[in-house]
Amino acid sequence: MCLFYFSTVRFKPGFSLSDFHMHEWALAESILVAAVEAAEKEKLKIISEIKISIGELQQIEHDIFEFALEEIIKTQGGKLKNVKTVIETEKSTLKCKSCEHTWDFSDMKKKLNEDESEAIHFIPEVAFVHARCPKCGSPDFEIMTGRGVSITSIKGKR
Amino acid sequence: MDARVSVIDKRLKNIKRIISVASGKGGVGKSLVASSLAINLSKKGFKVGLLDLDLYGPSSHIILGVKDVFPKEEKGIIPPNVHGINFMSIVYFTEDKPSPFRGIDISNIIIELLAITQWGSLDFLIIDMPPGIGDETLDVIRLIKKSEFLVVSTPSKVALGAVSKLLKILKELKIPIIGVLENMSMTRSSFIKNEIDSMDLPYLGCISFDNALEESIGKPNRLLESDFMGDLDNLLEGINL
Ligand SMILES: Nc1ncnc2c1ncn2[C@@H]1O[C@H](COP(=O)(O)OP(=O)(O)OP(=O)(O)O)[C@@H](O)[C@H]1O
Ligand SMILES: [Mg+2]
Ligand SMILES: [Zn+2]
Numbered sequence: 001m002c003l004f005y006f007s008t009v010r011f012k013p014g015f016s017l018s019d020f021h022m023h024e025w026a027l028a029e030s031i032l033v034a035a036v037e038a039a040e041k042e043k044l045k046i047i048s049e050i051k052i053s054i055g056e057l058q059q060i061e062h063d064i065f066e067f068a069l070e071e072i073i074k075t076q077g078g079k080l081k082n083v084k085t086v087i088e089t090e091k092s093t094l095k096c097k098s099c100e101h102t103w104d105f106s107d108m109k110k111k112l113n114e115d116e117s118e119a120i121h122f123i124p125e126v127a128f129v130h131a132r133c134p135k136c137g138s139p140d141f142e143i144m145t146g147r148g149v150s151i152t153s154i155k156g157k158r
Numbered sequence: 159m160d161a162r163v164s165v166i167d168k169r170l171k172n173i174k175r176i177i178s179v180a181s182g183k184g185g186v187g188k189s190l191v192a193s194s195l196a197i198n199l200s201k202k203g204f205k206v207g208l209l210d211l212d213l214y215g216p217s218s219h220i221i222l223g224v225k226d227v228f229p230k231e232e233k234g235i236i237p238p239n240v241h242g243i244n245f246m247s248i249v250y251f252t253e254d255k256p257s258p259f260r261g262i263d264i265s266n267i268i269i270e271l272l273a274i275t276q277w278g279s280l281d282f283l284i285i286d287m288p289p290g291i292g293d294e295t296l297d298v299i300r301l302i303k304k305s306e307f308l309v310v311s312t313p314s315k316v317a318l319g320a321v322s323k324l325l326k327i328l329k330e331l332k333i334p335i336i337g338v339l340e341n342m343s344m345t346r347s348s349f350i351k352n353e354i355d356s357m358d359l360p361y362l363g364c365i366s367f368d369n370a371l372e373e374s375i376g377k378p379n380r381l382l383e384s385d386f387m388g389d390l391d392n393l394l395e396g397i398n399l
Binding site for chain 1: 159160161162163164165168169231233234235248250251252253255256257258259260263266267270271273274276
């Protein structure tokens with residue numbers, strides 16, 4: 001299956017709107033929608049800072065994600081007008097349910113081809129499809145940390 | 159806080175109707191009904207999406223004959239258009255290899271797919287569900303608030319046993335049930351109809367066992383001409399589809 005026409009675009013430094021086609025945009029939007037929702041619950045009028053954690057398995061470049069956030073914030077304004085975003089990567093830990101061995105994504109990545117790694121970038125759980133426990137070969141392992149995109153904290157003014 | 163769930167409603171906002179084709183029982187023809195329904199509606203001029211949520215045993219791509227396509231990235235992922243249907247499935251990412259997922263992984267995959275897929279505006283989104291009342295069914299109920307259920311059974315008492323459990327839970331949760339479709343009928347019997355009537359749910363009619371169906375698998379144009387499609391089409395008329 002051909003996965004690869006975008007990988008060259010994705011990691012190109014200095015992107016413009018016209019080549020900004022990454023699916024990261026959808027995840028960045030989810031962060032901002034969730035933040036506004038949370039701010040409404042907490043009755044915040046202004047959101048000043050959002051701390052975001054991105055799992056290592058997602059393989060998302062921070063500057064691409066930041067760029068997407070900025071683009072969406074520009075069109076949204078409102079509570080988000082002067083928001084500062086802080087992005088952290090959550091390191092991955094994988095743990096085998098059969099032999100209890102633990103490892104991380106950089107160990108896993110060595111055995112993956114480009115297509116497999118790209119597939120995990122879209123849907124991290126397909127790691128179970130394309131990778132095995134490096135010690136016992138089991139597909140029955142667990143993603144302990146390092147998946148998903150989440151908000152770890154929000155600061156703002158009432 | 160998992161941010162992805164918050165954006166799902168927005169992704170589904172411009173879809174007029176979402177129909178999950180489900181059953182308490184496996185192998186009763188859900189995938190055939192879901193794909194055929196999508197093909198049928200698309201042929202009638204509607205804008206149709208098809209989402210295969212059977213993550214262990216996806217089959218819609220086999221029925222539609224999907225090959226060598228991959229979603230385009232554009233502010234998310236855009237389902238490829240296959241024979242007029244915007245089709246999304248886990249197979250794009252698994253290369254059709256075995257998929258050993260546990261429950262939590264299933265939920266995460268469904269959330270990810272729903273958060274990043276840009277369907278655009280559709281008249282119908284059809285969902286091909288795996289059997290049972292497990293994670294996928296619970297997640298559709300939790301995450302896709304406007305989904306209606308089209309439930310498939312076969313004429314057997316064995317199938318009905320599992321199907322009626324799904325129907326009861328959907329009823330209890332006040333989820334809209336379009337009705338129950340009886341598939342693979344081989345003799346005239348009103349057993350399923352009577353049982354569904356007694357549950358006070360719509361019985362939609364039956365699709366006969368189609369000996370030639372296998373020859374249409376992977377060929378949507380042939381599927382359109384099949385007896386299976388003929389029966390389905392009649393039955394859809396009864397519910398204005
Ligand atoms: N009316 C019919 N006549 C003949 N064969 C049929 C009919 N309906 C379905 N089949 C065949 O029965 C088999 C099972 O159908 P299908 O895969 O659609 O069931 P399913 O309910 O989706 O199964 P699963 O629970 O595994 O998802 C397929 O080979 C299909 O072609
Ligand atoms: Mg099926
Ligand atoms: Zn192991």
